[in-house]
Amino acid sequence: MTEVNNEENKIIKPDYCDPELFCTALPKEVPRMNNIIQKFYDWAQANSLWLLAFGTGCGSIEMRPLYTARYDISRYGIAPRPTPRQSNLFIISGYVSVKTLKRIIRSYEQMQNPKFVIGLGSCTINGGMYWDSYNTINRLDHYIPVDVYVAGCMPRPEALIAGFDELKKRIKEGRGEGANEYAKNFAWYKANQKKIIKDWDMPDYNW
Amino acid sequence: MKELIERLRSKFNAKNIKEQRKNFVFITVEKKDLEGCVLYLKEFEGYGHLTLLTALDWIEKDQFELVYHLHNYSNKTDVSVKTFIDRKNPTMVSINNLWAGARVYEREIKELFGIDFPGCPRVNDPFALEGWHEIPPMRKDFDTKKYSEETYFPRPGRYTKDNVAQMEEQLYPVEAEVKNGIAETVRKK
Amino acid sequence: MDNFWTTLLYAFLSMFLIFNYGMLLGGVVYKIIARVHGRFGPPVWQPYVNLVKVMGVRTAISHGIMFWLGPVFRFAGGIGLFLFMPVVFGSVWMQNFSFSGDLLLVIYFIFFGQLGMALGAAESGHPYSPMGIMRGLAQVTVSEVPFALAVIALAAQHGTLSITEIVAAQQGGIANWNMITNPVATLAGMMAFLGMMMHAPFNLHLAPQEIPVGPPTEYHSNFLGYMQANRAFFASAKLILFMNLFFGGATNIPVLVGKTFTLYMFAVFVGVVNPRFTLENSIRWFIRIPTATGIIAVLLYTF
Numbered sequence: 269m270t271e272v273n274n275e276e277n278k279i280i281k282p283d284y285c286d287p288e289l290f291c292t293a294l295p296k297e298v299p300r301m302n303n304i305i306q307k308f309y310d311w312a313q314a315n316s317l318w319l320l321a322f323g324t325g326c327g328s329i330e331m332r333p334l335y336t337a338r339y340d341i342s343r344y345g346i347a348p349r350p351t352p353r354q355s356n357l358f359i360i361s362g363y364v365s366v367k368t369l370k371r372i373i374r375s376y377e378q379m380q381n382p383k384f385v386i387g388l389g390s391c392t393i394n395g396g397m398y399w400d401s402y403n404t405i406n407r408l409d410h411y412i413p414v415d416v417y418v419a420g421c422m423p424r425p426e427a428l429i430a431g432f433d434e435l436k437k438r439i440k441e442g443r444g445e446g447a448n449e450y451a452k453n454f455a456w457y458k459a460n461q462k463k464i465i466k467d468w469d470m471p472d473y474n475w
Numbered sequence: 476m477k478e479l480i481e482r483l484r485s486k487f488n489a490k491n492i493k494e495q496r497k498n499f500v501f502i503t504v505e506k507k508d509l510e511g512c513v514l515y516l517k518e519f520e521g522y523g524h525l526t527l528l529t530a531l532d533w534i535e536k537d538q539f540e541l542v543y544h545l546h547n548y549s550n551k552t553d554v555s556v557k558t559f560i561d562r563k564n565p566t567m568v569s570i571n572n573l574w575a576g577a578r579v580y581e582r583e584i585k586e587l588f589g590i591d592f593p594g595c596p597r598v599n600d601p602f603a604l605e606g607w608h609e610i611p612p613m614r615k616d617f618d619t620k621k622y623s624e625e626t627y628f629p630r631p632g633r634y635t636k637d638n639v640a641q642m643e644e645q646l647y648p649v650e651a652e653v654k655n656g657i658a659e660t661v662r663k664k
Numbered sequence: 665m666d667n668f669w670t671t672l673l674y675a676f677l678s679m680f681l682i683f684n685y686g687m688l689l690g691g692v693v694y695k696i697i698a699r700v701h702g703r704f705g706p707p708v709w710q711p712y713v714n715l716v717k718v719m720g721v722r723t724a725i726s727h728g729i730m731f732w733l734g735p736v737f738r739f740a741g742g743i744g745l746f747l748f749m750p751v752v753f754g755s756v757w758m759q760n761f762s763f764s765g766d767l768l769l770v771i772y773f774i775f776f777g778q779l780g781m782a783l784g785a786a787e788s789g790h791p792y793s794p795m796g797i798m799r800g801l802a803q804v805t806v807s808e809v810p811f812a813l814a815v816i817a818l819a820a821q822h823g824t825l826s827i828t829e830i831v832a833a834q835q836g837g838i839a840n841w842n843m844i845t846n847p848v849a850t851l852a853g854m855m856a857f858l859g860m861m862m863h864a865p866f867n868l869h870l871a872p873q874e875i876p877v878g879p880p881t882e883y884h885s886n887f888l889g890y891m892q893a894n895r896a897f898f899a900s901a902k903l904i905l906f907m908n909l910f911f912g913g914a915t916n917i918p919v920l921v922g923k924t925f926t927l928y929m930f931a932v933f934v935g936v937v938n939p940r941f942t943l944e945n946s947i948r949w950f951i952r953i954p955t956a957t958g959i960i961a962v963l964l965y966t967f
Contacts, residue, residue: 298722309720316710316717337702342694345706345713351792353884356721367605380884381722394630400620402612403604406627447722464626467606 294473295451298381300442307442313356313382314439317432320355321348322375325362327388330422339425346432352378357435360414362422363391363404369411370465376412377474381447384439386431387417396421410460413446476500476552479520487512491557498552509558510568513543517573522547522554525573528580530588534615537562539590543570560590569595587613674757675747679897682746682904685921686896687711693932700936715892721885727788734784735883735890741777742897745770751904752920753831753913767815767825770905771808774860777898778804781879788882796878799943800869806950807859807866813958814853818909820965821846827905831913841912849961850910854930855954857906859946861899861928863935866946903927 300306323331334341335348349355352375364372376383387408390396395406408414415438418431438444450457454473462468476497483489483502489512491503504512516522522545531540536559543556560567569592571578579602581592586602589611601607610617623629643651691708698705726732748766752758782801785793819825821842822833834840843850859866870878880891903924907913911927914920941949 296723309716312713312716312720316713340698340703340705342698342706343704345710347706351881353882354718354880354888356717365603367603370605380724382720394633395623395627399629399633400623402609402617402619402622404627406623406629410628460628465606466608 295377295447295454297448297451299448300445309382310440310442310444313444314436315345317344317346317357317384317435318349318355319346319357319359320352320375320379321350322352322358322371323361324364324368324372325360325389325391327359327361327391327422330388330425330428331359331361333425334428339429341429341432344429344432344436352376353380355379356382357384357386358412359386359388359428360392360408360412361388363389363396363398363401364408365403366405366464367403369405369461370470373411373461373465374470374474376450379447382439382444383447384415384435384444385412385446386428386435387414388428388431389423390419390421393417393419405464411457413449413457415444415446479554483512486515498550499555500553501555501557503557503559506558506560506567509541509543509556510570512556513545513570514573516545516554516556520547520554521549524548525570525577525580526553528570528577528584530584530590530613532562532588532613532615533559534562539565539588541567541584541590565590567592569593569598571595587611589614671761675760678751678758678760679743679746682751682900683893683896685924686898686900687715689899689925689928690896693928696929696932697936711892711896715889718885718889718892724885724887727882730787731784731882732887734781734787735887735894737780737784738777739890739894739897741773741775741780742894742901744776745773745905746897746901748773749901749904749908750828750831750913752917753828753835753908753915755916758917759828762826762828764824764826764829766827767819767830770827771812771815774902775804775808777894785879785882790882792881793879796869796881800879802943803859803866803869803946806947807856807954809856810852810950810954810958811856811860813955813962814849814856815909817846817849817852817958817961817965818842820962821849827908831908834912835915838912842910843912846961848957848964852954852958852961853906853910855950855957857902857927858931858934859950860902861931861935863931865935865938865941867935868940868943868946899928900924 319331321331323329333339334346346357352358356379358372358376358379360372376385385408387393391398391404392408392414395401395404398404399406405411416431416435418427420427423431435444458472476494480489480492480494480500480502483504484492487504487508489502489504491501493501495501524546525543526546527542527544529542529544531542533540538559539562541558541560543558545554545556547553565588567590569577569581571581571592571594578595578597581595582598582600582602584590585592585595585598586604586607592598604612609622612619612622640651643654688708688711690711691706694710695705695708747760748762748769750759750762778801782797785797818830822830824830830842834842834845838844862870880888883891904920906927907920907923911923914923
C-alpha cells in the first residue's frame, strides 16, 4: 500500500447529497476487542457467512450451483441474502467494469462493519483476459479491500468452497478486518475510485 | 437470389456483390441509397428482421463502414447491406422508424464509434459506458492497452506465453533451439 | 398470583424455554426443507450462530426513532402474544398472565407486531420495504378473517373468551378436543394457520430473492437480531395458541412439544411441497374456502 497524503485527497461533501436521503458521515474504525467475546463473535461470523447475491460478472454463474443439492453451501452456514445491509460477505464474481464498480462501491459501503470480500476469478486479481480492456478494472484491491482471491477463469464451485474455507480461517484468526482497513485508508481508496469513475454522482460515503 | 441481386443492382446501383453462401449475400450501396434499399428489402422483398447493425473502422481509407444485416423468414435468406461513410464527419440516417430495435444499435454505435444518428431517440444517452470522456473506444486510433495501463493500476508481473513457443520448448527443446538459431542467423545476414 | 416476584420468575423461565424451543424448531425446519430438496442443510444450531453473528455486528445505522422502535414493537408483539396465554394447562409456572378476556388480547397481539414493524420499516425509506409491508399486511389481514371467524365460533361454543376455560373444556381425552367437537371451526382455523405461519405457499411477503426480504430490507445487526429472536417467540407462541384453541392444550411439557411440533410440521410440509402463491391468489384463496368455512362455523353456533 502506498503512502497516502490525506491533505491532498480531501473528502468533500458535495451539494447534491440530500441529508434526508444520504448519511454522509465518513466511516469510522471500530477497533477489535481483545478478549474472548471477540473470539466468540469471530467464530460466529465465520460460521454464518451471509453473502450478497450480486453477480458482477460471468463468475456469478458459478455461484448458483453452490446452492443446489450437489455442492450445498448451506451446510457451512453460508446463505445468500438479497440486501447489502444484512450480508457480510461480498463475492466479486468475475470482471468488473467501471459501471459495475460504481454499484459495487455503493453496495460495499452499505454493508456493516465486519465485512469480507472474496475476489472470484482472475479478472479481479490482474484483469484476467480483459487486462487491456478500456472498460474493466485490473486490480480490485485498489478500490475495495479484498480478503481472499480465488484464481481461475472460471474457478469451479469447489474452488469457491476452498475460498470460503480460507476466509473462515482468516476470520477466526482475526484477520478479516477489511472494513476497518477501508475506513483507515479511506482517502486512498476514494481517490482510486474517483480516478476511474468520471461521473461521480453519489455521496462520497453512502450508507 | 440471383433475381434479387439483379433488382438491387438496377434499383440501387449495388456494387461489390459477394455471394457468401447460396442464401447469404453481401452488397454495398451508396450512403444516399441506403435507407431506400433497406426499406425496399423490408417492404417488398420480405426481409423483415434486422438481425444486426454494426460499424467497422477503416482508418486507412478514412471511412466508417456500416453493416445492416437483414433476414427473410419466409425463404430463410440473408442480405447484408453495407455502406461507407466519411470518417471526419460521421453522420448517418437513422432507421429507427423502420425497426424500433435499431434504436439500441444506433445508441451503441454512437457511443462506441461516435457515429451520429440524428433523429434517433435517446441516441446521446450513455449506453454501457458512464462518464466517458475519451474518444470513442472502438475507434482504431484509441489505444485501449495504453489507456488501461494508465488508468487501471496494472498488476506487475504479468507475462504472456505464446502457445506454439511454449509447446515447442516443452516437447521439442532441441528442435526449437535449432530452429531459433537458424532464424537468428538468417535475420543477422 | 400470590407472589408477584415468583410469577415474574416463572414468566422469564417460560420465556427462556420457549425461546430455545423456537430457535431449535427453526433449525429443524431448515434441516427438513433441505432434506426435501435433497441437500444436507445447515446444522440444527444454525439459528443460534446467526443470532450471535448479527448481535456481533459492530456498526448499526438507524434511520430514525420509528425505525428503531419497529423491532421493539415486533418483539413486544411476540412476547405479548406468548405471555398472555396459558402454555401448560394446570401448571403453576407455565400459566403466564392469562386472564378472562385473553382471547381478544391475543388476536390483537398477533397483529400488533406486524403494524409496529410496518411503521418502522416504512421509515427506512427503502422502496422494497413498503412493498413487503403492503404484501405482508394484506396477507396477515386476509388470513385473520377465517381465524377470527373460527375464534368467534369457539367463543360461542364454549360461552367464554378465556383461553384457559376453552382449554379446560377440552380436557379428558381426545373426544373433547375442539378438533372433534367443532370440526368446521378447526378447519377454518387451520387454513388460517397456514397463512399465519409464513411458509410457502403464503410467504410471498418475505420471499428472499424476488422482493429482497420484504419489510426487513433495511434492518441489520441488532435490529435484525431482535427480529430473529422474535421469530422464534412468535412462531412458538402461535403454535401454542392453535394447540390451545383446537387441540386440547397441553398438560405437561412433552405433550406441548409433541403437539406444537406436529402442528408446525403441518405448515412446513404444506410449504415445502407447494409453490408460492402470489398475493392476489392467496387473498382470493383465503376469502373463498376458509372464510366460507369460518362463516359456516359461526352460523352453526348462532342457530
